[in-house]
Amino acid sequence: MANSATAGGFLLVLAIVLPVMGALLSLTLGGRHAERIALILMPVGLTVAVAIAAVVWRAHNVLQYFVGSWDPPLGVAFRADGLSAAMIVTAALLISGIGLFARAQFPAQGGAKARAPLVFWTLLLMVWGALNAVFIGGDLFNLYVALELLTFAAVPLVSLDGRAETFAAALRYLLFALLGSILYLLGTGLLYGAYGTLDIALLSGRIHAGPVAWAAVSLMTAGLLAKAALYPLHLWLPPAHAGAPAPASAILSGLVVKAPFFLVVRLWFDVMPGLPEHAAAQVLGGLGAAAIIFGSILALRQARLKLLIAYSTVAQIGYLFLMFPLAVRPETGHPWATAAWTGGVLQAVSHAFAKAAMFMAAGLIAEALGHDRIAGLAGIGRALPITVFAFGLGGLSLMGLPPSGGFVAKAMLLTAAVAENQWWWAVVVLAGGVLAGGYVFLVLARALADAGEPLTLLSTISRSRQAVVVVLALCAVLLGFVPLRPSELLQIGRPGLPIAVFR
Amino acid sequence: MAFDTGLAVLVLGVAVWTITARDTFAAVVGFVAFGLLLALVWVRLAAPDVALTEAAIGSGVTGGLLLGAHTHLRRTETAAAGELPGAALRLAAAVLCAMVSAGLAAIVLLLPEPAPTLAPQVAANIATTGLGNPVTAVLMAYRAVDTLLETVVLLLALLGIWSLAPDRVWGGFPGPHHDADPQGVLTFAAQLLVPVGILVGVHIIWDGSVAPGGEFQAATILAAMWILAAMVGLVDAPPVSRRWLRILLVAGPAVFFAIGLAGFAMAGAFLAYPPPYAKLLILTIEIPLTLSIAATLALLVAGPPERAPQR
Amino acid sequence: MSSPTLYGLCGAVLVGLGLFGLIVHPQPLRKIVAFNLIGGGVFLLFGVVARRGAAAGFGGDPVPQALVITGLVVAFAATALAVALLLRLFHETGRATLRSDG
Numbered sequence: 001m002a003n004s005a006t007a008g009g010f011l012l013v014l015a016i017v018l019p020v021m022g023a024l025l026s027l028t029l030g031g032r033h034a035e036r037i038a039l040i041l042m043p044v045g046l047t048v049a050v051a052i053a054a055v056v057w058r059a060h061n062v063l064q065y066f067v068g069s070w071d072p073p074l075g076v077a078f079r080a081d082g083l084s085a086a087m088i089v090t091a092a093l094l095i096s097g098i099g100l101f102a103r104a105q106f107p108a109q110g111g112a113k114a115r116a117p118l119v120f121w122t123l124l125l126m127v128w129g130a131l132n133a134v135f136i137g138g139d140l141f142n143l144y145v146a147l148e149l150l151t152f153a154a155v156p157l158v159s160l161d162g163r164a165e166t167f168a169a170a171l172r173y174l175l176f177a178l179l180g181s182i183l184y185l186l187g188t189g190l191l192y193g194a195y196g197t198l199d200i201a202l203l204s205g206r207i208h209a210g211p212v213a214w215a216a217v218s219l220m221t222a223g224l225l226a227k228a229a230l231y232p233l234h235l236w237l238p239p240a241h242a243g244a245p246a247p248a249s250a251i252l253s254g255l256v257v258k259a260p261f262f263l264v265v266r267l268w269f270d271v272m273p274g275l276p277e278h279a280a281a282q283v284l285g286g287l288g289a290a291a292i293i294f295g296s297i298l299a300l301r302q303a304r305l306k307l308l309i310a311y312s313t314v315a316q317i318g319y320l321f322l323m324f325p326l327a328v329r330p331e332t333g334h335p336w337a338t339a340a341w342t343g344g345v346l347q348a349v350s351h352a353f354a355k356a357a358m359f360m361a362a363g364l365i366a367e368a369l370g371h372d373r374i375a376g377l378a379g380i381g382r383a384l385p386i387t388v389f390a391f392g393l394g395g396l397s398l399m400g401l402p403p404s405g406g407f408v409a410k411a412m413l414l415t416a417a418v419a420e421n422q423w424w425w426a427v428v429v430l431a432g433g434v435l436a437g438g439y440v441f442l443v444l445a446r447a448l449a450d451a452g453e454p455l456t457l458l459s460t461i462s463r464s465r466q467a468v469v470v471v472l473a474l475c476a477v478l479l480g481f482v483p484l485r486p487s488e489l490l491q492i493g494r495p496g497l498p499i500a501v502f503r
Numbered sequence: 504m505a506f507d508t509g510l511a512v513l514v515l516g517v518a519v520w521t522i523t524a525r526d527t528f529a530a531v532v533g534f535v536a537f538g539l540l541l542a543l544v545w546v547r548l549a550a551p552d553v554a555l556t557e558a559a560i561g562s563g564v565t566g567g568l569l570l571g572a573h574t575h576l577r578r579t580e581t582a583a584a585g586e587l588p589g590a591a592l593r594l595a596a597a598v599l600c601a602m603v604s605a606g607l608a609a610i611v612l613l614l615p616e617p618a619p620t621l622a623p624q625v626a627a628n629i630a631t632t633g634l635g636n637p638v639t640a641v642l643m644a645y646r647a648v649d650t651l652l653e654t655v656v657l658l659l660a661l662l663g664i665w666s667l668a669p670d671r672v673w674g675g676f677p678g679p680h681h682d683a684d685p686q687g688v689l690t691f692a693a694q695l696l697v698p699v700g701i702l703v704g705v706h707i708i709w710d711g712s713v714a715p716g717g718e719f720q721a722a723t724i725l726a727a728m729w730i731l732a733a734m735v736g737l738v739d740a741p742p743v744s745r746r747w748l749r750i751l752l753v754a755g756p757a758v759f760f761a762i763g764l765a766g767f768a769m770a771g772a773f774l775a776y777p778p779p780y781a782k783l784l785i786l787t788i789e790i791p792l793t794l795s796i797a798a799t800l801a802l803l804v805a806g807p808p809e810r811a812p813q814r
Numbered sequence: 815m816s817s818p819t820l821y822g823l824c825g826a827v828l829v830g831l832g833l834f835g836l837i838v839h840p841q842p843l844r845k846i847v848a849f850n851l852i853g854g855g856v857f858l859l860f861g862v863v864a865r866r867g868a869a870a871g872f873g874g875d876p877v878p879q880a881l882v883i884t885g886l887v888v889a890f891a892a893t894a895l896a897v898a899l900l901l902r903l904f905h906e907t908g909r910a911t912l913r914s915d916g
Contacts, residue, residue, distance in 0.1 A: 504817060507817040507820055507821070508820060511820055511821060511823075511824040514824060514828075515824060515827055515828070515831075518827075518828055518831050518832075518851055518854075519831065521835075521847060521851060522831050522832070522834060522835040522848060522851065527841060527843055527844060530844060530847055531843075531847065534847050534850065534851070537851070537854065538854070541854055541858070544821060544824075544858065544861075545861060547817065547821075548818065548821060548861045548862070548864065548865045548874060549865060549868065549873025549874045550861055550864060550865075550873070550874055550879045550882075552879060552883060553857075553861065553879050553882050553883055553886075556882075556883045556886050556887075557857075557886060560886050560887060560890050561850075561854070561886050561889070561890070564890060565850060565889075565890050565893055568893060568894060568897055569843070569846070569847065569893070569897065572843055572897045572900065572901060573843060575901055575904065576841075576843055576900070576901070576904055576910050579841070579904065579909060579910040579911075580841075587838075587839075587840060588838060588840070592838075593838055596834055596837040596838050597834060599833075599837075600830040600831070600833045600834040600837070601830060603829065603830050603833060604826050604827050604829060604830030604831075605826075605830075607825075607826035607829055607830070607859075608822075608823050608826040608827070610826075611819060611822035611823055611825075611826055611859070611862065612819065612823075614822075614863070614866065618863070618866035618867045618875075619867065620866075620867025620868070620869050620875040621867070621875055621876075621877045622867055622868065622869040622870045622872050622874075622875045622876065622877075623869055623870045625870070625872070625875075625876050625877065626870035626871065626872065627870075637872055637876035638876045638879050638880050638883070640876070641876050641877050641879075641880035642880045642883065642884070645877075646877075646880065649881075649884055650884065653884050653887055653888060656887075656888055656891055657887065657891050659891075660891035660892070660894055660895045663895050663898075664894060664895060664898040667898055667899065667902045717883075719883060719886075719887055800890075803890075803891065803894040804894070806898055806901070807898055807902070
């Protein structure tokens with residue numbers, strides 16, 4: 001195992017420390033410099049993220065770091081396995097893309113106009129640092145602090161524009177998130193009370209099935225579901241994600257909402273390996289199925305583009321939780337060797353790229369037209385063809401059509417459903433795909449319709465911004481070339497798997 | 504034991520009043536009382552550091568914040584009362600919450616005996632940190648990264664609050680202006696209390712390495728003194744765009760990060776302290792950290808900018 | 815029954831009480847108070863765990879006690895942000911309600 005003295009471990013510290021220190025520097029220097037600090041840190045952070053993934057891949061083992069040289073259970077450990085590496089790289093790529101897109105919307109300013117750029121760029125860096133802290137945290141309380149950091153960075157992004165309805169949406173988001181955090185913390189306390197440690201690796205060795213463990217994991221899962229907006233705790237998400245400015249919506253739907261899902265995976269497969277029952281996993285899957293169906297139906301009924309995309313997020317999050325009934329206690333082999341494991345993670349990653357691209361495309365359309373009513377979109381396909389094309393590419397992932405990461409993810413979930421003899425999830429996946437097709441084509445049909453007279457755009461949309469949107473959408477498409485079998489990267493660091501198999 | 508039973512019943516009684524009181528003002532006052540009683544419980548649970556923090560932050564500053572908010576929101580009381588959910592929903596919620604409580608109570612009774620604990624490991628390693636207070640050792644040495652990130656969380660909340668200000672007052676003065684009344688009783692009391700409070704705060708941070716105390720408690724007292732002085736008009740909040748204010752706020756976490764990164768060179772890991780200098784380094788972190796946290800707490804209570812800065 | 819266990823049961827009741835207040839009260843300020851009550855109950859449970867872990871000459875296990883101090887500070891920051899959002903909402907709309915109209 002890599003220990004605190006190797007260069008590899010240092011990277012884990014950098015992944016958190018660099019963005020957070022950058023944010024503190026932005027706060028000190030003010031709105032004129034915040035953008036530049038963020039833009040300088042993006043390639044640096046991206047390099048660190050890729051380096052972490054490279055070290056994990058080459059060592060085919062977990063990258064570990066004990067902070068302060070204190071061994072757990074006394075100290076706090078950072079750990080990056082294959083799953084962490086995938087999420088860290090995704091976050092770095094997405095934040096960089098969103099940052100480039102947002103340059104035109106939040107240019108460096110001083111004086112009275114400094115509020116929005118200072119707040120945006122500082123919070124962007126803080127979200128990045130918090131996400132990395134969630135992805136590499138090896139201690140349950142450290143993860144609680146990381147979750148709070150993420151919530152406090154995300155909530156003000158919702159009300160950044162200063163419109164009245166966004167304050168209500170932000171407050172509702174905050175209250176749901178706080179309830180989630182406190183339930184998570186309660187579970188953490190119970191686990192410490194029963195097992196005397198909060199370190200994930202140590203807990204996995206000590207934990208055993210019993211009322212305390214069940215109660216703790218149920219509480220923590222419930223809290224994390226509130227943060228992930230899984231049905232029926234999804235009410236806060238659509239107004240919050242739709243009310244935020246477009247780059248902020250991209251961050252919120254693409255990345256922030258994936259962090260609690262990541263932690264539920266850690267909880268179920270790392271903290272208590274082999275313990276969850278089929279029944280509990282079916283409940284989680286059932287909620288996911290409800291999210292897919294109801295989220296998609298509600299999306300079909302929306303009149304505004306951003307709200308449609310936000311309800312689509314509610315639906316696509318449901319797919320993530322189909323992973324649980326299909327990976328918990330599989331018929332053969334380990335959970336992380338199943339198609340469902342890879343499918344679930346791939347869904348998280350490709351949805352992040354696709355949804356970010358769609359929100360940013362919607363933002364460009366709203367800037368051009370002055371509104372985002374779906375009924376009034378006619379002619380925008382001709383005026384902003386690149387943007388609408390990007391929107392369509394993102395939609396491929398949502399619908400699960402090839403080539404796209406979403407197609408591979410959903411195909412793997414379907415394969416797993418058949419392999420595990422749980423065919424009902426296959427029905428849900430297929431139904432979700434049809435419904436997603438419905439709302440994507442709703443928008444595309446309106447956008448590509450002829451507008452009678454030529455459209456006068458309120459502002460010119462720069463080519464570079466449209467290019468960023470297309471590149472992100474293409475990333476979602478490129479993920480479609482991932483082979484349709486369990487991923488080797490995502491199995492690195494998983495206990496119980498002989499390393500030699502993959503050499 | 505009888506005292507503990509009485510205290511527990513009192514705590515629950517005040518909590519019930521806080522939840523069921525019809526008037527929000529009564530609920531907030533009840534909450535402040537609840538916090539103070541909870542501080543007593545912490546003393547009974549042999550956790551004096553937590554008792555200090557609960558009284559100062561959990562009850563004192565939070566109570567002040569909630570009372571201030573209630574003053575603004577008094578007019579909305581009657582409108583909100585009409586939105587109370589129906590009896591059926593209240594009954595369902597009551598049943599759900601009773602089940603949650605019952606489940607938790609059962610878990611408390613099922614916790615293992617003997618209880619697992621990290622106290623022996625804390626005691627075994629405390630000599631290398633040079634500290635005498637084990638809670639400070641956990642906060643500043645063993646789990647220093649949690650304390651570091653939590654300080655950042657505080658600052659982030661402040662930025663979030665500032666972000667709520669309309670553009671025209673961005674960077675301006677938080678809170679309304681209080682006129683100084685040189686003859687007033689409150690002014691006199693403040694002029695007496697504030698220096699004493701500052702001394703108490705300094706003493707707590709100095710002593711916190713060996714006795715109960717530490718930067719959060721000291722910072723809260725310093726912040727409370729500042730809030731008191733501001734309320735009577737002795738001082739006014741600076742505009743939040745002032746560079747020195749930003750530096751004051753960031754100095755604590757910045758020094759913490761700097762010493763943490765220096766730990767790579769000095770002791771081989773992030774946030775590691777070389778044993779001979781451990782106590783000195785920790786104190787070097789704690790002093791600016793206390794000042795930063797005090798400023799952050801005071802500004803969190805003051806709220807977003809309301810008066811435009813002079814440009 | 816030992817006194818830590820008694821306070822543990824007290825904490826369990828507080829969590830339920832706070833949850834009830836959070837669900838039932840329409841005013842956001844009451845919800846924020848209720849959330850703080852839940853927090854108090856959760857922290858109390860940590861404190862009970864700490865007291866049960868008294869050893870090595872300490873009155874309680876210092877680790878959960880330190881975690882509570884961290885949690886108290888974070889809870890205050892959360893309350894401050896929530897209150898600021900609520901007040902801003904009130905100043906903008908004249909109403910302090912989370913119920914969305916339309």
